[in-house]
Amino acid sequence: MTENIAPNTQADALAALEAHKSDPAWGAKLLAGDAAVVAESNRLHQTAYADPGTSYEAPTGSEAAQQRIAQLKQDPAWVAKYLAGDPAANKELEDLSRQAHPEGADSQTDEPINPAEYRVPLFGLPTDTPEELQEAEARQEQVRGWLQTAQIPVSIGNSILHQAEKTFATWRDASDAERQAYSDRQEAMLDRMWGDTKPAKLKLVAQLIRELDAKSPGVIDMLSVTGAGSNAHVISSLALTAEQLLAKKGISHG
Numbered sequence: 001m002t003e004n005i006a007p008n009t010q011a012d013a014l015a016a017l018e019a020h021k022s023d024p025a026w027g028a029k030l031l032a033g034d035a036a037v038v039a040e041s042n043r044l045h046q047t048a049y050a051d052p053g054t055s056y057e058a059p060t061g062s063e064a065a066q067q068r069i070a071q072l073k074q075d076p077a078w079v080a081k082y083l084a085g086d087p088a089a090n091k092e093l094e095d096l097s098r099q100a101h102p103e104g105a106d107s108q109t110d111e112p113i114n115p116a117e118y119r120v121p122l123f124g125l126p127t128d129t130p131e132e133l134q135e136a137e138a139r140q141e142q143v144r145g146w147l148q149t150a151q152i153p154v155s156i157g158n159s160i161l162h163q164a165e166k167t168f169a170t171w172r173d174a175s176d177a178e179r180q181a182y183s184d185r186q187e188a189m190l191d192r193m194w195g196d197t198k199p200a201k202l203k204l205v206a207q208l209i210r211e212l213d214a215k216s217p218g219v220i221d222m223l224s225v226t227g228a229g230s231n232a233h234v235i236s237s238l239a240l241t242a243e244q245l246l247a248k249k250g251i252s253h254g
Helices: 012-020 022-032 035-048 062-073 076-083 086-102 130-149 154-171 176-217 221-227 232-248
Strands: none
Touching: 012 076, 035 076, 035 232, 062 076, 062 086, 086 232, 130 154, 130 176, 130 221, 154 176, 154 221, 154 232, 176 221, 176 232
């Protein structure tokens, strides 16, 4: 049956991905983690977005990069990989964002941030009494304030929050050894994603976190308690934010 033949060109793989976008059953299986569908999605993305060297030309320029970002946001397979913290998907968005906004401008220019749209989880805070609920809601507002102060677009902010919640679910009951093993795996992901630029990027992240914590204490504590400060997806998103904020000030980094 030809439908089981894996596409062997970028054009074929792109066409297959486009076809899958309109198939809700396929998308549901992907989001549910179906092994066969996930494997197919990974194979198609590797073929569709392979390194330059074939007849496929990657988009260039700010406008083309913005169009590519818009395409990715409509691709359920790519969105699922990005939300899962896939290093390749993170790096692709990071590179495209720099190309789309070389001066550090971001999606907020045309669409101001509404902090109420940040979906902040409770992170295990109790809400059984009115006092507990009030405290939990105050903490959620505090987190929204951090994200808004850092000028993190809602879509990226919610992705960070999703990763933080996912990490916290296992981090809070993990042993010291398990936490260290998790941190080591995330560190390895950053090594693969950034290579020699990793020290400089981590320095930017640390500076951003210190500045946010100085304005509204609690950021460092929250990242530590939830384990989010060890999550590669969270770290890479903060690095991109820091770079964009510096670019707006006309500051470059090595």
